[in-house]
Structure formats: C-alpha cells, structure tokens
Amino acid sequence: MTPDLNHYLLLGAVLFVSGALCMANKRNAIGVLMGVELVLNGASINFIAFARFNPIFAIEGQIFALFVIVLAAAEAAIALAIVLNFYNNHMTVDVDTAEELKG
C-alpha cells in the first residue's frame, strides 16, 4: 500500500496523541518532558509531509520543522533546569508534590 499524505498525518497523530497522554498521565516530571518531545515530533512530521506533498510549502515546511527542532532543544534545556531546581527543593520529581501554588 503506497503511503500518501494521510498515512503520514496518521503517523503524526499517533505521536501527538501519545505525547498528549504522556503529558497528562506521567507523574515523573521528566516523563512529562518526553511527552512534549513526542508532541513536537508529531508536528514536525506533519510539517515535512505537507512540504513533500504540497509543492508551495516545499521550503516552508522544512524551515518550520527546523525551527521546531531548535525550539524543542531550548524547551528541553529550560525544562530540565526547572526540574533540577524542583528536585533540589523537594528531593523528588513527582509532579503531584508541586502544590505550593494550589489555591
């Protein structure tokens, strides 16, 4: 079965849904971070697929995928710094214990 645009979009949706569930379901803060990475990868797959299948986005799709990669690296760096700070203060990375701001 020859893959067309929809197959790539469905693959991107698998990554997106997995990442969203990962963000919602994991109690480890680093697991949540992995979920964010999966969501961004699903978006990148969509960008590249549209760049391939829609000629007027041939450049734009790839450039935006590059931006997504750079922003994901920045996001991972800052999120890990926050997680390390949280670990220094609480001696755990369980996000359920971060409740000081609970109203």
Next chain:
Amino acid sequence: MGEAPHGGAEVINKNSGEMKIDQVFLFWIIAAMTGLSSIMVVVTQNIVRAATWLLFALGGTSGIFFLLGADFVGATQLLVYVGGTLVLVVFGVMLTAQGPFISMKTGAAEWGVAMIVGILLYGVLAISFFTGNPLTVVQPNQITETGPNTSLSSVTLGESLLGIEQASPPGNWTGAKLPANESSGSEEIKKVRKQVSYLLPFEIVSVHLLVVLIGAAYLARAKRRRGAIA
C-alpha cells in the same frame, strides 16, 4: 506513488524507478517502529525504559524525514534531537534518580480515563483527515525541479532561508495544480509569492536560543542551601 494519473508522475518514476517498492516497504517498517515506540513511551512505567523508547521514536521520525526527501532536516533531527536533546533528558533522569529504576505508578482509573481520551482524540484527528480535507487531493508528483529523487538540497534550503532563491513553486494554497496557462506564474500569483526570506525568524530563533541557554544556566546553577547565608 506511481499509480497517480497526474502529469508529473513520470518524472519521479524516471528518477527513482525501482526505489519505489523499497520506499513503500521502508515506510511501513519505520512507521510501525515509530508509532509503537511512541506508544511504549506512554505505556511503560519505568523512566529509563521510556527514555530508550523515546530514542527509537525520535530516530524513526528522522527516518520518516529522510523518506519524505527532507535530508537536511532528517540529519538535523538526528544530530540535535537524538544526539543532544535526548542526552539532556537522560542526564536529567540520572540527576534526579533516587534508585537505578524509578517507577511512579499511575492509578488504574487514570489509565482507563487516559485510554478513552486517547482513543477519542485519535478518532477525531483521523476522521478530520479523511473528511472534507482539500489537501488530500494533492499528489506527490508535482515537485519536479528539486533535484534527483525530489529531495531538496541543503543549498536550496539555505539560500531560501537567506531569501536568495525562491524554491517553492507557485500554486494554490490547497495544493491543486494551477491551470496550464498560469503554471509559469501569473502576475497575481507572483505578487502573492514574492521573494520570501526567513532571515528574521532565524535571527529571532538564534537570540531566543541564546537567552534560553543563559536562563537555563542561571536556573540550574549550584545554589547554596536556603537560609544558610541570607
């Protein structure tokens, strides 16, 4: 890709000829690997195993990029994501580990709700792909001027980033082919698709990355204990 009755199909088949079957085969292999790995990231309760599954998911994504003809983006994905970001995540796992194997269990009720939400969300996305999407009529045979095997070279990518070259051919936003008399680019289309440079977004992203790294270094620096010295 070859069954498409559109005009440009022969161009790709001439270039990639017998690669077609391999590409289809590779797509299903890599797609299955990527999808299963990303699902396993969610399912596994062990954070170290989740990091390993994430490695395969990210590597499979770069394989998908290569299959889609985005060589430079695939290589960047391998270098930055798999080589950089994932190593950062693994270091985070190691620095916050209380034991060699950590597991913070999620309750069974939460799992049930998550499964239902996930299946519903995926259903909504899949239905929206297959119904009323004008982009689904696009065939991959319209890219004819981007070199052998339809992959953009990194030179083209860099030149269009600088605004030197406009590589994306003119066309409708839905991806449908222009009428034959407009395929060379009418005045209106040319006015819309003027020379576009991505230099400013590139600079913004660069400065953003610099600021973020300074901020990360500030946040993660070794602090003295709270209240030790005021």
